[in-house]
Amino acid sequence: MITIENLTKFYGKNRAVNDISFTIKDNEILGFLGPNGAGKSTTMNMIAGYLPMSDGKVTINGVDIAAEPVKAKMDIGYLPEIPPVYPDMKVKEYLDFCAGLKSIKGKKKKDEIERVMTLLKVKDVQNKLIRNLSKGYKQRVGFAQALLGNPKFLILDEPTVGLDPNQVVEVRNIIKDLKKEHSVIFSSHILSEVSAVCDRVVIINKGDIRAIDTIENLEKPLRDTRILHVKVAGSKATAAAVIGVTKGVKEITEVVDEGNNITSFTVQLDGDADEIRDTLIAECLKNQVSILEIYADKPDLEKVFVELINRPVKKTSLKDLMDEYITEEKSDDDKAEEEKEED
Amino acid sequence: MFPIYKKELQSFFYTPFAYAITALFMLVFSYTFATAIAGMTSSDTLMFSFTEVFYNVTIYFIFLIPILTMRTFADERKFGTEVLLMTSPVSVLKIVIGKFLANMTVFIFMLAGTLVFPIITAINGEVVISQLICAYIGIFSWGAMFIALGMLISSFVESSILAAIIGELVMFGVLFLDDFSNTSFISNYPKLQSALYSFAAQPRFAYFSQGFVRLSDLVFFGSAIIVFLAWTYISIEKRRWNRG
Numbered sequence A: 001m002i003t004i005e006n007l008t009k010f011y012g013k014n015r016a017v018n019d020i021s022f023t024i025k026d027n028e029i030l031g032f033l034g035p036n037g038a039g040k041s042t043t044m045n046m047i048a049g050y051l052p053m054s055d056g057k058v059t060i061n062g063v064d065i066a067a068e069p070v071k072a073k074m075d076i077g078y079l080p081e082i083p084p085v086y087p088d089m090k091v092k093e094y095l096d097f098c099a100g101l102k103s104i105k106g107k108k109k110k111d112e113i114e115r116v117m118t119l120l121k122v123k124d125v126q127n128k129l130i131r132n133l134s135k136g137y138k139q140r141v142g143f144a145q146a147l148l149g150n151p152k153f154l155i156l157d158e159p160t161v162g163l164d165p166n167q168v169v170e171v172r173n174i175i176k177d178l179k180k181e182h183s184v185i186f187s188s189h190i191l192s193e194v195s196a197v198c199d200r201v202v203i204i205n206k207g208d209i210r211a212i213d214t215i216e217n218l219e220k221p222l223r224d225t226r227i228l229h230v231k232v233a234g235s236k237a238t239a240a241a242v243i244g245v246t247k248g249v250k251e252i253t254e255v256v257d258e259g260n261n262i263t264s265f266t267v268q269l270d271g272d273a274d275e276i277r278d279t280l281i282a283e284c285l286k287n288q289v290s291i292l293e294i295y296a297d298k299p300d301l302e303k304v305f306v307e308l309i310n311r312p313v314k315k316t317s318l319k320d321l322m323d324e325y326i327t328e329e330k331s332d333d334d335k336a337e338e339e340k341e342e343d
Numbered sequence B: 001m002f003p004i005y006k007k008e009l010q011s012f013f014y015t016p017f018a019y020a021i022t023a024l025f026m027l028v029f030s031y032t033f034a035t036a037i038a039g040m041t042s043s044d045t046l047m048f049s050f051t052e053v054f055y056n057v058t059i060y061f062i063f064l065i066p067i068l069t070m071r072t073f074a075d076e077r078k079f080g081t082e083v084l085l086m087t088s089p090v091s092v093l094k095i096v097i098g099k100f101l102a103n104m105t106v107f108i109f110m111l112a113g114t115l116v117f118p119i120i121t122a123i124n125g126e127v128v129i130s131q132l133i134c135a136y137i138g139i140f141s142w143g144a145m146f147i148a149l150g151m152l153i154s155s156f157v158e159s160s161i162l163a164a165i166i167g168e169l170v171m172f173g174v175l176f177l178d179d180f181s182n183t184s185f186i187s188n189y190p191k192l193q194s195a196l197y198s199f200a201a202q203p204r205f206a207y208f209s210q211g212f213v214r215l216s217d218l219v220f221f222g223s224a225i226i227v228f229l230a231w232t233y234i235s236i237e238k239r240r241w242n243r244g
Helices: A040-047 A069-073 A091-101 A106-119 A135-147 A165-178 A191-197 A215-222 A236-245 A273-286 A301-309 A318-329 A332-342 B002-013 B017-038 B042-046 B051-069 B071-079 B082-087 B092-114 B116-124 B129-156 B160-175 B177-181 B190-199 B202-209 B215-242
Strands: A002-011 A014-024 A029-033 A055-060 A076-079 A153-157 A183-188 A200-205 A208-213 A227-233 A249-257 A262-269 A290-296
Touching: A002 A040, A014 A040, A014 A055, A014 A208, A029 A040, A029 A165, A029 A191, A040 A153, A040 A183, A055 A069, A076 A135, A076 B082, A091 A106, A091 A135, A091 B002, A091 B082, A106 A135, A135 A153, A135 A165, A165 A183, A165 A191, A183 A191, A200 A215, A200 A301, A208 A215, A208 A301, A215 A301, A227 A273, A236 A249, A236 A262, A236 A273, A262 A273, A273 A290, B002 B017, B002 B092, B017 B051, B017 B092, B017 B116, B051 B092, B051 B129, B051 B160, B051 B202, B071 B082, B071 B092, B071 B129, B071 B160, B092 B116, B092 B129, B092 B215, B129 B160, B129 B202, B129 B215, B160 B177, B177 B190, B177 B202, B202 B215
Parallel strands: A029 A183, A029 A200, A076 A153, A153 A183
Antiparallel strands: A002 A014, A002 A055, A200 A208, A227 A262, A227 A290, A249 A262
């Protein structure tokens, strides 16, 4: 288990990460979501022990990373945003070096290198210089490095950036498989990716945690259960007549003619969609209107994301309010400069 | 520590780097050697001690050492591989020492090449072996200090070229520190003069090349190496704390 307590990071006067706390349970994939510049990479760098924290504590399996860095880092595999590869090394040489850094020796080292190369499908380039590899391959070599020695915790900073759609799917599947033996923290700014892979998500923006929950729970408050989408084949007028008079239907808000005698209706309901849906299907069948598709309104994932990151943060104390005030007072020039530096 | 040492050596010896820098060093060494024997009178030919050659070659050496050390930390930063080293279960101190030992190995490789001159001289004439050994001990400790200094400068910057240029400037300053402290301007301030002179490496190196191994000189070079390596360690840690 990784515990993060009150983690804070200042870059000069600029607060990049603001008092965040969460835990990563065993065998869990935790998504770390936020727009660019939200503090994702900074947080991950601190968890991995690259950047020292300004305040707060990170414990890896009970070991404080600031107090006993070498011991804590034994359990971590880290893939930073830019894959940390040496352009002048061959893939196999590089992995051999990384295995050495993690004190993997002898036959085990050979086996480990073989294992990660097979897993990430970089075996065909093992004798190539890294400088000659494409971005996708470099990314996978960096990922392979993180998996060496089977560390219990994996910290992956945007592992799918720069991969082609095929590879993205492969890497996502690898990450899902890793769940059996590892805990994974996985950052992204693509919500659909996170929702496809992660058990829980932490959403941060401007250094503050906006939400920690499962995707389903996060979607719930934003789901409008009073709207049904119905797609029917056949006469538009008949269908509209049948749907319009069904009990529980308030009004038809939208009618879209999709050609080929197919029409989509968006229906506003009086009550809960789950109950009215069955009545509506029965009515349609009775009147020989064939339904092709019917579903309750789903919130747009991107909308959820935007909603969550823009949610105002509750200020808990006067000190927080004062800090916010001081930060905002800084001139725009300063901010731009700091952002540049952070990049 | 060993994987880092091995990786550094690979990057020196799997590329033409180590061979090119050794060849360049051999070139300047043979030039210095040729000048030394050209200026000899017939009475010197009986015994040849190489002391002057080693002393004179240092002026060329300070242009080569920054080239050797420039990539040590600057390149790690440039390629983003510093993250890999810092997040692996190896302490920063071990990283610094591993890299220092790798640079020293290339340095020894360079020095080993110069052995060919005493050997040939010994075959055709006579070499004062004791003085030769002293000169080698001297240039070894002298070089180790400058390598540590070069690594320190490499840890300050992100560009290896910049590290080399700054390194050359700083080392040039260190090389002529004793001459600087002997200028008439500085001699107006005797305390400053003696303080500067005590930091000068060149007079200490001169003792070695004259055939003296003095404990105080060994301690001087030894402590300078420790100070520069410790400073390198602090500089890397400080950069992490200040980053951004």
